[in-house]
Structure formats: structure tokens, C-alpha cells
Amino acid sequence: MGVPTLGCHCAVCESADPRDKRTRPSILLAYGGRNVVIDTTPDFRFQAMRAGIDRLDAVIFTHGHADHILGLDDIRPFNLKQRGAVPIYAAADTLAILKRQFSYIFEEAQPGTTIPLIDLHTIDGPFDLFGARFVPISAIHGTQPVLGFRVGKMAYLTDFSEVPESSKALLGGLDDFILDALRYVPHPTHSTVEQSLALIAELKPKRAWFTHICHDLGHVEANAKLPEHVRLSYDGLQFEVEL
Ligand SMILES: [Zn+2]
Ligand SMILES: [Zn+2]
Ligand SMILES: [Zn+2]
Numbered sequence: 001m002g003v004p005t006l007g008c009h010c011a012v013c014e015s016a017d018p019r020d021k022r023t024r025p026s027i028l029l030a031y032g033g034r035n036v037v038i039d040t041t042p043d044f045r046f047q048a049m050r051a052g053i054d055r056l057d058a059v060i061f062t063h064g065h066a067d068h069i070l071g072l073d074d075i076r077p078f079n080l081k082q083r084g085a086v087p088i089y090a091a092a093d094t095l096a097i098l099k100r101q102f103s104y105i106f107e108e109a110q111p112g113t114t115i116p117l118i119d120l121h122t123i124d125g126p127f128d129l130f131g132a133r134f135v136p137i138s139a140i141h142g143t144q145p146v147l148g149f150r151v152g153k154m155a156y157l158t159d160f161s162e163v164p165e166s167s168k169a170l171l172g173g174l175d176d177f178i179l180d181a182l183r184y185v186p187h188p189t190h191s192t193v194e195q196s197l198a199l200i201a202e203l204k205p206k207r208a209w210f211t212h213i214c215h216d217l218g219h220v221e222a223n224a225k226l227p228e229h230v231r232l233s234y235d236g237l238q239f240e241v242e243l
Contacts, residue, residue: 001067002043003215012215019219019234023047024067025158025212027178029151031243034130038062038149038156044071050236055082058129059118061090062158063146064097072102076114085117089129091136091147092122123147132243137167142189154178154241155205158212161189163199176241177205178233183216193217193226200230209233 003022004013012020024041034057041047048056056078062068075086090098099106102116109115121127126135137148139160148157148167153175157163160180163171171177177200182190190212191199200208208230213222223232 001214003213005215008215010215012218015218017219019232021235022213023235026068027156028053029132031132032130034058036060036129036132039068039158040071040075041067042070045074047071047235048074056086058087058089060123060129060134060149061088061094061098062148062156063091063141063144064094064101065159068159069094069098069101072098072105072118073116075116075118079117080114085119087121088118089121089123089127089134091145092124093145094147095120095122135170137163137170139163139167148179150174152241152243154243159189160191161187168199168203171203171205174203174205176207176209176239177203178209178211180212181210181217181232182212183214185216193222197227197230205229207231209237 002024003020023043026039026041026047028051029036035053035055036058038060039062040059056075078086105116123136126133132151135150137150137157139146139148139157140162141159142161146159148155150170155171155174156178158180179196180191181193181196184193186192210232213232219232219234
């Protein structure tokens with residue numbers, strides 16, 4: 001829902017700390033002059049402006065929920081500037097959702113108007129993008145599947161409630177693990193702080209970063225209770241990873 005959450009006046013929603021202002025979850029991988037975004041959130045336009053990206057080379061989707069896809073229409077300026085389609089990578093079930101939610105993208109544009117130009121790629125295993133290898137990590141998000149991605153020594157896994165053993169086997173030896181930790185209270189489709197800490201203890205990444213955090217967690221307070229190598233991420237956080 002984002003923090004501040006609409007209509008809420010809790011301490012975190014009213015916090016003056018900029019790290020308590022959370023747009024919807026997405027990451028940008030910038031390497032070799034390329035910009036690859038994982039998910040286009042409803043805040044995509046603002047996030048891309050804030051990051052100052054001048055081009056968009058690919059979008060990879062984790063799943064088809066509104067908070068991860070609704071910014072797709074805002075890739076149009078990059079289509080115009082780059083004079084071409086942006087490659088989109090997603091699992092078949094997510095592509096089906098995109099086709100339903102954005103049906104106009106798959107129809108003829110009215111002359112003189114713009115619609116997003118995309119090249120669809122179905123994820124059915126690891127794939128290479130501009131010299132980096134993306135390994136999809138299957139997980140369970142309540143009753144539906146979700147994909148995380150490992151690139152080199154970094155992995156991004158949001159919106160999960162359960163990680164199968166076969167996927168855990170792909171998450172060893174990480175330097176940085178970015179993972180869902182919605183809140184302290186159990187949730188049917190998301191990992192809690194306690195569950196994510198247990199997963200971190202099992203997989204032993206050098207560093208772990210929580211994401212998809214709701215207003216139950218204040219940045220400073222929640223960080224103070226976590227082990228040193230586990231931190232809450234925040235909007236605009238940047239770090240280097242080995243691809
Ligand atoms: Zn609140
Ligand atoms: Zn979701
Ligand atoms: Zn989500």
C-alpha cells in the first residue's frame with residue numbers, strides 16, 4: 001500500500017525520517033550502461049525520475065499483482081526516446097495477467113497516440129541479459145507462484161510466503177539477499193520478520209535487506225532489533241554487487 005498508508009496516522013506513517021517513506025517495491029540493476037528494472041510499480045515514474053535513469057533496457061516481472069505491474073504504461077517515454085520496444089521478461093502466468101490488465105497494449109494504437117511498445121519473453125529457466133545471467137527462483141506467494149531472481153552474488157525475492165527446498169539450493173553463497181519481510185504479524189501471502197530471519201539463518205548470505213515493509217515497522221526501531229548483517233532497505237538505497 002506504500003508508507004505513509006492512505007488515511008493512517010500511526011507513528012511510522014507520520015514519521016519525519018525519509019527512510020519511513022516507502023514507495024512500492026522495485027529494484028534497478030544498472031550495469032554496462034544498461035538499466036534493467038525488476039517490476040514496474042504504480043510509483044515507477046517517480047522512482048525512475050528519482051534514480052535519474054535516461055534509458056530503460058528491460059523489465060523483469062516477479063508476478064502480476066497490481067503493486068508490481070501498474071506502472072508499465074509509464075515506459076512510453078523510453079520507447080519514444082530509444083525508438084523501439086522494451087523487452088519484457090515474465091513467467092507465462094504473469095504474461096497472461098499483463099495481457100488482461102493492459103489489453104490496449106496488445107491492440108492497435110489509435111493513430112497519433114502512444115501505447116507501450118514491448119517485446120515479450122517468457123521466462124522458463126535462466127536467461128542472459130546484456131552479459132549478466134538471471135536465474136529465476138520459484139517461490140510461493142500464498143496460493144500463487146512468484147519469481148525471485150539471482151544475479152551473480154545478489155538475489156531479489158519479494159512477495160513470498162514459502163520457499164521450496166529446490167529454490168533454497170539456488171540461494172547459497174550470496175553477498176546480498178533482498179527479501180520480503182512485510183511485518184511482525186503473520187500474513188497469508190507474505191513472509192514476516194521472524195520467518196525471513198529464519199530463512200537468512202539457513203541460507204547465510206553476507207548481508208540481507210528487507211523489502212515490501214509495511215507501516216508496522218519503523219526504520220530506526222526495527223533495525224535496532226535486527227542482527228548487524230540484516231537491515232531494512234529504504235527508498236533510494238544503492239549498493240554494488242558482483243554480477
Ligand atoms: Zn500507518
Ligand atoms: Zn504480490
Ligand atoms: Zn507486492
